[in-house]
Amino acid sequence: MFISLDHLGKDFRKKPRALDDLTLDLPSGMIGLVGPNGAGKTTLMRILCGIVAPTRGRVLADGRDLSDARTRRALKQTLGYLPQDIEPYPNLTPLEFLDYMGVLKGMGDARERRRQAGGLLERVGLADVARRRIGGFSGGMRRRVGIAQALMGSPRLLVVDEPTAGLDPEERMRFRALLASLGGERTVILSTHILDDVAQTCPYVCVLRGGRLRYDGATSGLVDAARGRTWITPPLPAPPTGAVVANAAATPEGTRYRVVADIPPAGAQPAEPTLEDGYLALVAR
Numbered sequence: 001m002f003i004s005l006d007h008l009g010k011d012f013r014k015k016p017r018a019l020d021d022l023t024l025d026l027p028s029g030m031i032g033l034v035g036p037n038g039a040g041k042t043t044l045m046r047i048l049c050g051i052v053a054p055t056r057g058r059v060l061a062d063g064r065d066l067s068d069a070r071t072r073r074a075l076k077q078t079l080g081y082l083p084q085d086i087e088p089y090p091n092l093t094p095l096e097f098l099d100y101m102g103v104l105k106g107m108g109d110a111r112e113r114r115r116q117a118g119g120l121l122e123r124v125g126l127a128d129v130a131r132r133r134i135g136g137f138s139g140g141m142r143r144r145v146g147i148a149q150a151l152m153g154s155p156r157l158l159v160v161d162e163p164t165a166g167l168d169p170e171e172r173m174r175f176r177a178l179l180a181s182l183g184g185e186r187t188v189i190l191s192t193h194i195l196d197d198v199a200q201t202c203p204y205v206c207v208l209r210g211g212r213l214r215y216d217g218a219t220s221g222l223v224d225a226a227r228g229r230t231w232i233t234p235p236l237p238a239p240p241t242g243a244v245v246a247n248a249a250a251t252p253e254g255t256r257y258r259v260v261a262d263i264p265p266a267g268a269q270p271a272e273p274t275l276e277d278g279y280l281a282l283v284a285r
């Protein structure tokens with residue numbers, strides 16, 4: 001599915017320009033959406049899912065304008081959304097929950113719903129607990145129920161908000177591998193604060209800050225934003241002023257800072273930038 005944003009903007013009463021003039025063509029496959037708190041990621045995802053209407057501009061899905069109610073209805077049937085705060089009903093089993101979500105998505109055939117639910121639970125590694133109540137599941141297992149429900153109806157657009165937040169490292173890796181297997185023909189938009197998740201799963205990334213698009217393109221290209229601007233300081237008693245600190249390492253003589261800055265701090269040596277440095281160079285104020 002091809003999504004285009006055309007001068008998209010969103011004002012809230014207390015927050016004008018929560019999104020500001022976004023124009024962008026999203027490719028199919030895995031797309032990372034990153035940015036600091038309040039950058040507008042959730043607002044953008046809600047607009048893409050047809051939950052919130054933009055104040056200005058438009059979204060086109062395969063060339064069709066989402067401001068049209070019929071297009072929105074059609075999109076909702078081919079859309080999977082895993083919101084940040086999903087809490088699957090604790091009294092249901094995963095099979096029951098997926099069946100219910102299938103009904104909400106307009107899947108009328110009960111046999112097909114059961115077939116898909118069974119296959120998806122297999123895929124997310126929950127087949128052996130498919131008939132247990134979700135209430136007794138760990139956070140990671142609930143998140144996997146969440147992704148399975150988002151995949152009911154084989155959506156062509158999958159929107160996933162902060163899926164690995166709060167998971168332990170093993171569950172996070174597992175979830176990441178699962179997400180990586182979902183790309184292909186489908187468009188998957190993955191919003192996250194964890195840059196490493198994007199580096200590992202998304203060839204394409206959009207960086208938002210303060211409602212504006214700061215970067216869109218190959219994830220590997222993010223490093224260029226910090227090229228020639230990344231430095232390691234000598235041991236110092238305090239961080240250098242006027243530089244964005246990307247990392248700090250304590251030494252007996254003081255702290256060595258890894259910084260992104262146009263002008264090198266006194267005595268600093270140039271360093272090869274990483275994705276993180278590039279991201280910081282784009283979003284730091």
Ligand SMILES: Nc1ncnc2c1ncn2[C@@H]1O[C@H](COP(=O)(O)OP(=O)(O)OP(=O)(O)O)[C@@H](O)[C@H]1O
Binds near residue numbers: 036038042
């Ligand atoms: N329903 C709303 N009413 C008023 N303001 C809102 C609403 N939703 C979002 N905002 C504001 O819009 C801005 C963007 O919020 P949004 O939740 O989209 O950012 P985000 O990038 O998802 O942030 P986070 O990473 O913290 O989840 C913020 O300043 C937020 O306070």
